[in-house]
Amino acid sequence: MTDETGSAREQTVVGHHHDDLDTTTLAYSGQAPSHAVMAQRAHRFGTWYHAEAVLRSMRAFIVPGLLNAVGQPLLYIIAMGLGLGALVGNGVGTVDGVDYLTFVTPALLVSTVVMSVSGEMTYPVMAGFKWMRTYYGPAATGLRPAQIAAGHLLAVVIRFVVQCTIFWVIAVAFGATSLGWSVLMVPIGVLAATAFGAPLQAYAASLEGEGFQFSFVQRFIVMPMFLFSGTFFPLSVMPVYLQWIGWLSPVWHGTQLARLASYGASGPGWLIAVHVLVLVAATLAGVMWARRVYTRRLTS
Amino acid sequence: MSVHEQQRPVLAEPGARSSVISVLERGFSVIRNQNWMILVSGFFEPVFYLLAMGVGMGMLVGEVSGPGGRGITYAAFIAPALLATSAMNGAFYDSTWNVFFKLRFAKLYEAMLQTSLSPWNVALGEILMALFRGFLYALGFLGVLAVMGLVTSWWALAMVPVAVLIAFGFAALGMGVTSFLTRFQQMDLLNFVMLPMFLFSATLYPITVYPEAVQWLVMVLPLWHAVELMRQLSVGYLTWATLVHVGYFVAMTAAGLWLTTTRLRALFLR
Numbered sequence: 001m002t003d004e005t006g007s008a009r010e011q012t013v014v015g016h017h018h019d020d021l022d023t024t025t026l027a028y029s030g031q032a033p034s035h036a037v038m039a040q041r042a043h044r045f046g047t048w049y050h051a052e053a054v055l056r057s058m059r060a061f062i063v064p065g066l067l068n069a070v071g072q073p074l075l076y077i078i079a080m081g082l083g084l085g086a087l088v089g090n091g092v093g094t095v096d097g098v099d100y101l102t103f104v105t106p107a108l109l110v111s112t113v114v115m116s117v118s119g120e121m122t123y124p125v126m127a128g129f130k131w132m133r134t135y136y137g138p139a140a141t142g143l144r145p146a147q148i149a150a151g152h153l154l155a156v157v158i159r160f161v162v163q164c165t166i167f168w169v170i171a172v173a174f175g176a177t178s179l180g181w182s183v184l185m186v187p188i189g190v191l192a193a194t195a196f197g198a199p200l201q202a203y204a205a206s207l208e209g210e211g212f213q214f215s216f217v218q219r220f221i222v223m224p225m226f227l228f229s230g231t232f233f234p235l236s237v238m239p240v241y242l243q244w245i246g247w248l249s250p251v252w253h254g255t256q257l258a259r260l261a262s263y264g265a266s267g268p269g270w271l272i273a274v275h276v277l278v279l280v281a282a283t284l285a286g287v288m289w290a291r292r293v294y295t296r297r298l299t300s
Numbered sequence: 301m302s303v304h305e306q307q308r309p310v311l312a313e314p315g316a317r318s319s320v321i322s323v324l325e326r327g328f329s330v331i332r333n334q335n336w337m338i339l340v341s342g343f344f345e346p347v348f349y350l351l352a353m354g355v356g357m358g359m360l361v362g363e364v365s366g367p368g369g370r371g372i373t374y375a376a377f378i379a380p381a382l383l384a385t386s387a388m389n390g391a392f393y394d395s396t397w398n399v400f401f402k403l404r405f406a407k408l409y410e411a412m413l414q415t416s417l418s419p420w421n422v423a424l425g426e427i428l429m430a431l432f433r434g435f436l437y438a439l440g441f442l443g444v445l446a447v448m449g450l451v452t453s454w455w456a457l458a459m460v461p462v463a464v465l466i467a468f469g470f471a472a473l474g475m476g477v478t479s480f481l482t483r484f485q486q487m488d489l490l491n492f493v494m495l496p497m498f499l500f501s502a503t504l505y506p507i508t509v510y511p512e513a514v515q516w517l518v519m520v521l522p523l524w525h526a527v528e529l530m531r532q533l534s535v536g537y538l539t540w541a542t543l544v545h546v547g548y549f550v551a552m553t554a555a556g557l558w559l560t561t562t563r564l565r566a567l568f569l570r
Contacts, residue, residue, distance in 0.1 A: 064488045071492065079499035084357070086509045087374075091362040100360075212338050219341050227352035237359040242351070 042142030050138055050151025054124075055158060057134075069163045073170040076108045077101070080232070081176060096234060098263050105176035106185055106258035107231040109167045111251050113160050113189045117197035118222045120156045122214045125204035128152070135298060145294040149205070150287065153198060157190055164189040177262045184261035192254025195279040196225075198286025205293040225249045230256070253278045322417065323425020327432075339433060343440045346386040350444070353378055353504065365506060367528075367537040376450045380530035381503040383441050383459060384466055387434045388523055389494070391467035394430040395474035396490055400481060403567075410568060419564035423557065427471045434467030435460065445534075453536030462533060462546075466526045469549040472556025479563035497523045522552060 033041075042049060058065065085100035095103045128135040128148075135148050143151075164186040171177045177185070200217070207213055228242055229235070229251035235243055246252040253275040259265035260272065331339060354375030366372035402408040412422050438460045445451050481487060501523035507515050518524050529545040532538055 067492065068488075072495075075496055075499055079504070083500075083505045083509050087361045087364065087505045088357075092360050095360060212341075215338050216341060219344060223345060224348055224352075227348055232353065233356040233360050238356055242355075 039142040043144070046138075046143040046147035047150045047154055050143060050148050051154035051158065053134075053138070054152055054155035058155070058159065065159075069166045070170070072112050073108070073167040076112065077105060077170065077174050077176060080104055080108060081174070084232070096259070096265055101174070101176050102263050103259075104232060105171050105174075106262040107229075107251075107255040109164060109171065109185055110189050110192050110254040110258050111226050111229065111231050112167065113164055113193040114196050114251050114254070115222055115226060116163065117156065117160070117193040118200060118218060120159070121197045121200040122204050122217065123210075125152070125201055126207065126210055126214075129205065129297060130209065135294070139298040145298040146291040148298065149201070149290040149294040153194065153201060153287065153290070156197060157194060160190045160193050161186065171262075181264075182262045185258045188254055188257045188261060191279045191283065192250045192257075194286070195250035195254070195282035198283050198290060200286070202286055202289035202293050205290060205297065225251045250279060250282060319417070320421045320425045320428065322415075323412065323422055324428060327425065327429035339436075342386075342390060342433070343437050345389075346382040346437070346441055347444055349382050350375065350379055350448075354448075357504075367532045367535055370535070370537075372535065373450075375448070376452075376534070377506075377531075378504060379445055379448075379450050380459065380534040381501075381527040383438060383445075383463060384523065384526035384530045385498055385503060386437055386441065387463040387466040388470050388526060389498075390434050390437055391430045391471040392474045392490075392494065394433060395427065395471040396478045397487065399426060399475050399478045400487060403478065404482065409564065413564075413568045419568065420561050423472075423475060423560045423564055426475060427468065427557075427560075430471040431464050431467050434471075435464050438463030451534070453534070455533045455536035455538070459530055459533050462529060465546070465549050465553070466529075469522060469552035469556060472553050472560060474556075476556050476559030476563055479560065479567060497521055501527055503527055522548065525549065 081101035081104050085104070088095060088100040094100075135145075138148055139145060167189070168177075168183060168185055171185075172179055172182070203217075204214075224245055228238065228245040229249045230246050231251065235246040235252060238246075256265070256267065257272070257275050257279075260267065354373075357378075358374035361374045363371040364374050364377040366377055409422055413419065442451070442456065442459055445456070477490075500518055501521050502518060503523070507518055507524070510518065525545040525548045529542065529549075532542050532545075
């Protein structure tokens with residue numbers, strides 16, 4: 001615990017009591033805002049409050065989380081970019097006009113965050129409604145269900161901004177991309193993750209109990225999306241009857257945008273617009289759907 | 301007082317089976333009642349990998365040098381490796397996450413050991429369940445390979461029992477390791493071992509890609525032996541190395557069983 005929470009402030013106030021202490025001191029000082037003001041604040045900043053709560057609950061996993069955020073790019077870049085790249089070098093030589101490491105790195109960035117989002121938007125969402133019921137507390141305060149839904153998504157977005165940035169730094173360090181426009185891979189990766197994560201969040205919220213749905217999402221949506229989205233080879237080398245998986249997949253749309261940002265992969269302008277539109281539309285649809293499901297479940 | 305002299309269960313019916321069979325019976329009834337769909341779906345994972353990597357990457361890579369230096373297609377190169385990996389993953393996750401839950405939360409083993417079942421019965425029963433699953437997947441996957449025309453030798457039939465042997469090694473060791481873990485966060489450590497092992501065990505490209513020092517490190521990993529063994533069987537190219545690979549897993553299985561039984565005894569009977 002100490003390595004995660006050992007700030008100076010924590011050491012002066014023992015354990016987790018500082019929160020209680022702060023509000024108590026505040027109350028006795030006569031400066032505590034009135035209930036009406038507090039409620040109004042919750043109403044205005046509720047999304048951020050809930051995001052903060054979710055981020056704090058992630059704190060216990062900060063060490064394994066960071067290890068993962070650093071380890072995954074390293075492993076994938078070495079194994080897929082360099083190892084597999086050596087085979088491709090002996091075969092066709094270059095792919096999409098660049099060496100294999102350059103080709104595969106933007107795709108690895110996008111697909112690793114999209115795969116991570118399935119972990120954040122399945123069991124934790126179910127825990128919020130069913131196992132830990134962490135959504136019901138905030139819902140009893142001034143927070144609206146829509147803010148709780150958006151707060152959860154916002155916390156995940158913040159986590160992925162960090163994760164994508166780490167990946168990008170490692171990619172630059174390996175010479176898999178060059179400093180500059182490639183930094184756009186960070187927002188692109190985050191957008192691809194929300195395009196899959198927001199609808200998944202709504203779906204998970206709509207489930208009353210866990211049967212085999214989450215395992216099925218993992219096996220029949222997440223895995224195929226990773227494998228058939230032009231991650232390791234251009235989508236065009238696949239037979240047409242498998243290419244549709246890529247067209248539907250946020251991983252493919254995100255990957256193509258990331259390739260554009262990373263090494264200036266060429267493509268028609270309308271297609272770039274389609275990639276952006278698909279990702280934004282899926283995110284918005286997911287947010288709206290989640291808002292409805294959360295409202296239904298938290299106000300009944 | 302030795303384990304066997306401890307008091308016999310009072311409630312056991314006369315003639316009730318109190319052996320590894322009862323543990324298996326429980327395992328099968330769980331599958332029948334609850335999770336056969338999850339079980340069946342696990343078969344698709346290596347098949348998806350084979351389709352994506354074999355077909356797609358195959359276009360970029362062309363021919364690869366297989367066992368004995370013969371050129372084979374990329375799909376034929378990775379197929380045996382995917383079978384070995386799926387045997388490993390199935391058995392390992394069954395004997396770690398699943399066992400962890402039963403050990404620390406459901407307290408299932410505590411209950412089982414209150415009966416006349418011995419730690420050996422419980423350990424073996426759980427591991428045999430993991431093997432059953434591995435056997436089913438191997439059989440299914442071999443069928444897929446045959447349909448795709450990737451089987452070129454009768455030795456490939458031996459891939460099924462060998463998949464079970466590989467699963468045996470990983471399940472026995474996995475259960476022993478799990479007995480040391482007490483918190484969910486520690487379970488994540490297992491992923492830090494499994495993912496690199498999958499990526500670096502010459503599964504997706506030949507070991508010769510690495511510098512020699514790294515090659516020696518890879519050769520220590522169990523998955524590398526599994527992959528090599530499967531690859532040799534898939535084309536029917538057997539050498540003395542084949543025996544070494546088999547021996548590795550026999551030793552790993554024995555060590556794993558010993559560890560698991562000792563640990564269960566230490567945890568519950570003191």
